[in-house]
Amino acid sequence: MGAFCVFGVSRAVSKQIAEKKTNEYEGRRALSITEWASRRDAMAAALFESCTKPYRISPELDSPQFCEDWIAVNPNEIKLAKVMVRGPKIDKGGGGRKTQRGRVHDLARVHGRQPVRGSAR
Numbered sequence: 001m002g003a004f005c006v007f008g009v010s011r012a013v014s015k016q017i018a019e020k021k022t023n024e025y026e027g028r029r030a031l032s033i034t035e036w037a038s039r040r041d042a043m044a045a046a047l048f049e050s051c052t053k054p055y056r057i058s059p060e061l062d063s064p065q066f067c068e069d070w071i072a073v074n075p076n077e078i079k080l081a082k083v084m085v086r087g088p089k090i091d092k093g094g095g096g097r098k099t100q101r102g103r104v105h106d107l108a109r110v111h112g113r114q115p116v117r118g119s120a121r
Contacts, residue, residue: 003060003086003087004061004062004064004066004083005058005060005086006057006058006084007054007055007057011078012077014044014051015044017044018040018041018043022040022043023039052080058070064085
């Protein structure tokens, strides 16, 4: 079980969001597949350029080196990439914050080693 993952903005996630938001009809006329695809691609490009909130875009990985490799595979498809580690949520006193059922909350934190953008280590 890994606890490291990459947070950022991905073209693939932007395209998935655009697929859900793009209408299939213009008024009463149904759009053709090519018209719909061009509208979806335009919306996906706009979402990718305007989005500033990072989301989890990678699966959980075992170490930060694997996250750096994941980023280096296709650096043009993601932006605002951060390697984050999952850990317990800490309260002011230093103890773990618990849910009503007694479990400790998990929280994603920025990992200390950040990959250099565009380099393949």
